[in-house]
Amino acid sequence: MGAYVLKRVARSILTLIAITMVVFVLTHLLGNPVAMLLPADASNELLNYTRHSLGLDDPLIVQFQRFVVDALQGDFGPSLFQGVSSRDLLVRSLPATGLLAGTAFIFASVIGLTLGILAALKPRSWLDNAVSLVSITGVSIPEFWLALLLIVFVAIPSNFLPTAGYGTPLHLILPAIVLSIRPLGRIAQIARGAMVDELRQPYVVTAHSKGLPVRTIIRRHVLKNAGIPIVTIAGIEVVDLLSGAIIVESVFGWPGVGWLAGNALRAMDFPLIQTVVVWAALVTVTVNLLVDLSYAWLNPRVGNQ
Amino acid sequence: MPRSSTPIGHRSRFARAAGLLTSLVLMVAACGSAAPPEQGAQSPGANGTPAGALATKITVAWAEDQPADLDRQIGARGSVTDQMYVVTDPIMKIGVDGSLTPGLAESWTDVDASTLRIKLRQDVTFSDGAKFDANAFKASMDRLLSPESRAGASSFPTLHEVKVVDPYTVDLIHDPNITLAKEVALSAYMYSPKQMAESPDSIKTGPIGTGPYVVKSYQSGSSLVLQARDDYWGKDVFANPTIKDVDIRFGLEPRVRLAMLQSGEAQLAMNISPDDAKQLNQDQILNLHSPELYFIRFAFKQPITADPNVRHAINLAVDRKAIAQLFGGLGDPASQMWPRTASGWVDRPVPTPDVATAKSLIEQAGYAGQTIHMTYSADYKPQMSDVAQALAGMIGQTGLTVELRNLDSATYKTYIRDLDNAEPLTVISVSYDTLEATRTLDIRVACAGTMSTYCNPDVDALYQQAVQEPDVAKRTAILQQIEVALEKDDAVVPLVNPPLLWAKSAKLDFTPLSFPAAPFATMTLHQ
Numbered sequence: 001m002g003a004y005v006l007k008r009v010a011r012s013i014l015t016l017i018a019i020t021m022v023v024f025v026l027t028h029l030l031g032n033p034v035a036m037l038l039p040a041d042a043s044n045e046l047l048n049y050t051r052h053s054l055g056l057d058d059p060l061i062v063q064f065q066r067f068v069v070d071a072l073q074g075d076f077g078p079s080l081f082q083g084v085s086s087r088d089l090l091v092r093s094l095p096a097t098g099l100l101a102g103t104a105f106i107f108a109s110v111i112g113l114t115l116g117i118l119a120a121l122k123p124r125s126w127l128d129n130a131v132s133l134v135s136i137t138g139v140s141i142p143e144f145w146l147a148l149l150l151i152v153f154v155a156i157p158s159n160f161l162p163t164a165g166y167g168t169p170l171h172l173i174l175p176a177i178v179l180s181i182r183p184l185g186r187i188a189q190i191a192r193g194a195m196v197d198e199l200r201q202p203y204v205v206t207a208h209s210k211g212l213p214v215r216t217i218i219r220r221h222v223l224k225n226a227g228i229p230i231v232t233i234a235g236i237e238v239v240d241l242l243s244g245a246i247i248v249e250s251v252f253g254w255p256g257v258g259w260l261a262g263n264a265l266r267a268m269d270f271p272l273i274q275t276v277v278v279w280a281a282l283v284t285v286t287v288n289l290l291v292d293l294s295y296a297w298l299n300p301r302v303g304n305q
Numbered sequence: 306m307p308r309s310s311t312p313i314g315h316r317s318r319f320a321r322a323a324g325l326l327t328s329l330v331l332m333v334a335a336c337g338s339a340a341p342p343e344q345g346a347q348s349p350g351a352n353g354t355p356a357g358a359l360a361t362k363i364t365v366a367w368a369e370d371q372p373a374d375l376d377r378q379i380g381a382r383g384s385v386t387d388q389m390y391v392v393t394d395p396i397m398k399i400g401v402d403g404s405l406t407p408g409l410a411e412s413w414t415d416v417d418a419s420t421l422r423i424k425l426r427q428d429v430t431f432s433d434g435a436k437f438d439a440n441a442f443k444a445s446m447d448r449l450l451s452p453e454s455r456a457g458a459s460s461f462p463t464l465h466e467v468k469v470v471d472p473y474t475v476d477l478i479h480d481p482n483i484t485l486a487k488e489v490a491l492s493a494y495m496y497s498p499k500q501m502a503e504s505p506d507s508i509k510t511g512p513i514g515t516g517p518y519v520v521k522s523y524q525s526g527s528s529l530v531l532q533a534r535d536d537y538w539g540k541d542v543f544a545n546p547t548i549k550d551v552d553i554r555f556g557l558e559p560r561v562r563l564a565m566l567q568s569g570e571a572q573l574a575m576n577i578s579p580d581d582a583k584q585l586n587q588d589q590i591l592n593l594h595s596p597e598l599y600f601i602r603f604a605f606k607q608p609i610t611a612d613p614n615v616r617h618a619i620n621l622a623v624d625r626k627a628i629a630q631l632f633g634g635l636g637d638p639a640s641q642m643w644p645r646t647a648s649g650w651v652d653r654p655v656p657t658p659d660v661a662t663a664k665s666l667i668e669q670a671g672y673a674g675q676t677i678h679m680t681y682s683a684d685y686k687p688q689m690s691d692v693a694q695a696l697a698g699m700i701g702q703t704g705l706t707v708e709l710r711n712l713d714s715a716t717y718k719t720y721i722r723d724l725d726n727a728e729p730l731t732v733i734s735v736s737y738d739t740l741e742a743t744r745t746l747d748i749r750v751a752c753a754g755t756m757s758t759y760c761n762p763d764v765d766a767l768y769q770q771a772v773q774e775p776d777v778a779k780r781t782a783i784l785q786q787i788e789v790a791l792e793k794d795d796a797v798v799p800l801v802n803p804p805l806l807w808a809k810s811a812k813l814d815f816t817p818l819s820f821p822a823a824p825f826a827t828m829t830l831h832q
Contacts (some may be wrong), residue, residue, distance in 0.1 A: 031713075040756070041755065041756065042459045043755065092525075151564045163564040164557055165528075166527070251561060253556055259526075260526075263556070
């Protein structure tokens with residue numbers, strides 16, 4: 001088990017390093033950020049001065065060395081556009097993303113799991129059909145369209161739900177609903193499928209014939225055995241949510257990581273783009289690691305292999 | 306586990322569930338008042354005042370652009386940072402007709418061709434108590450002219466130095482530039498010398514000026530809250546604001562800005578598209594007639610557009626009135642390189658298209674059936690994509706085939722300066738913030754212009770005369786000569802002056818002043 005954990009951690013670190021290097025190269029292929037910082041009619045002298053002051057006229061290898069030194073300190077330099085530490089900008093946006101992602105995930109996982117279990121208990125019933133409909137709709141519906149739909153048909157007529165912004169619990173409702181729909185659909189789908197497979201197993205029949213209540217069978221036996229695919233999909237959704245929902249945060253003016261990423265891309269703000277992408281990579285690698293480790297708990301045979 | 310019941314039972318139960326779900330959705334949508342709320346209406350007391358009184362708080366839904374920070378002396382321009390005029394006061398004010406009136410300056414005069422003397426008001430204080438005088442003016446201008454400033458170099462290209470003559474008089478030493486006073490009016494942001502000396506970094510999040518408002522809070526790229534000063538020195542001179550709190554939200558999608566206005570969350574929404582404007586009442590739309598122009602730039606190094614027949618044909622093929630319709634009928638078709646309110650305007654009608662002549666010119670030039678490339682940027686300016694598509698169709702009627710190339714903003718801003726590799730046709734915009742034509746001629750049509758592919762030494766000579774001519778009537782005459790020369794050479798194809806649309810609540814009284822200031826201090830919001 002210890003070797004399993006160590007191997008997973010080492011692989012995660014190497015993955016993160018590789019991603020960081022790739023991000024540096026790809027970012028510098030995006031174009032000329034100085035053009036975005038200055039007006040279109042800026043003089044050549046100002047363009048060259050700005051390029052020099054930002055170190056963008058240094059050879060790529062020099063920029064890369066600087067990048068590595070900064071990265072080892074957990075910072076990728078000041079934002080070209082805002083002039084403040086990119087790391088600080090990311091840290092400032094994390095609470096907003098955490099709040100939105102956490103709310104959406106809790107809502108999606110509780111509802112999704114519940115629907116999945118209920119559907120699995122009554123396969124091919126009207127409930128099963130309804131859950132399938134909800135799942136497919138949730139997975140298929142474009143977030144941008146749903147966000148605007150809710151703004152136009154719910155926020156505006158309701159006169160109490162804000163259309164955009166951040167700061168009060170009311171501001172959280174609509175973006176959290178939009179963000180939770182897809183994970184809800186996916187979790188419900190996967191949970192239903194995994195549960196149906198487990199409910200067919202001989203041990204469930206045995207448990208039932210022993211007189212155990214359905215609730216106990218589900219809670220103590222079936223759920224844990226069906227847990228691996230559910231935890232896997234939940235992990236994928238957590239990664240998506242914590243990496244920043246660019247579309248939802250942009251539409252609702254929610255100042256989280258996704259909104260920061262969108263601004264960074266529009267402004268070609270290299271250090272900020274690198275920071276956000278590495279954050280996304282860190283979230284992905286960490287969550288995958290936790291999911292891998294959870295396999296060992298859910299199925300001890302995995303940890304012992 | 307027991308199987309579910311019969312198929313007929315399924316459908317019945319499913320239909321009931323679907324009906325229940327639909328009813329629930331309809332109930333939520335119908336929550337609140339039965340009719341849509343009056344656009345921009347406030348619920349009683351929503352702004353902290355009794356119904357019937359003037360409201361003291363306004364929320365502004367700004368455009369998508371994100372300010373780097375609020376330091377307008379060091380950072381480049383952006384529409385939000387332009388609103389720092391409510392935190393600072395302008396040195397002079399630019400009226401909608403381009404005329405200058407006193408601001409923090411009482412008077413100004415050209416001592417000679419290279420010295421502009423400004424006499425400053427003597428009763429002005431910054432919001433931190435520091436006095437506004439010649440030294441404070443010089444300190445701000447020195448910061449604007451420092452090498453670190455991205456704003457100063459582009460705002461004051463000809464200004465070298467500021468000298469203090471006496472406690473309330475300064476001299477601006479400059480290269481010949483007749484528009485310097487307007488540049489000062491537009492871009493000379495005055496910050497407290499105390500703040501600049503003691504905590505210059507704090508300017509990024511809260512510059513201290515002489516204006517009627519102070520920055521209460523700033524969330525980078527998200528919101529800016531302004532609060533009216535009780536001790537504003539200019540209450541009897543400039544404005545005594547009834548609106549005490551201004552909450553500016555930026556980075557919002559266009560549809561969301563409109564939604565905020567329609568729901569009453571915002572009382573002013575910036576940069577509304579012409580399509581969105583159709584959803585509002587006419588009296589809610591403000592067309593600020595931005596001093597911007599879209600035009601086609603020809604690449605004179607490309608054989609096809611070096612041919613005067615081809616250029617003239619393209620000029621004849623373009624239907625400017627149809628282009629203006631792309632802006633919801635709110636654009637002004639352009640007949641020349643600068644807007645009607647700019648100096649140098651030549652009173653002539655908008656050219657009517659003549660496709661037959663255009664076609665014959667293309668055939669004569671031997672380019673019938675040939676492909677010509679046009680570059681634009683859909684995300685650089687509004688409606689650019691529609692304009693480019695329309696132009697492709699119009700020019701296509703001449704026998705040429707237009708191949709469009711769309712670049713992202715950053716690549717486009719680099720491309721338009723790469724004169725050696727300019728495509729035959731490029732859709733470009735130019736802004737006349739100071740309503741002075743000379744302000745942009747050197748860049749866009751002069752031989753050495755950084756974005757100019759056109760070169761006519763006679764035009765250059767006229768330009769040099771214009772920038773040194775202090776007499777307005779004479780300068781106008783020279784600029785008109787330039788415009789006639791540009792037309793004769795088919796140097797560019799002026800297309801349209803796009804509208805700058807804002808939308809306001811029906812309860813907001815607001816008279817637009819000069820571009821770009823938003824005078825919250827003179828707005829009135831009724832309950």
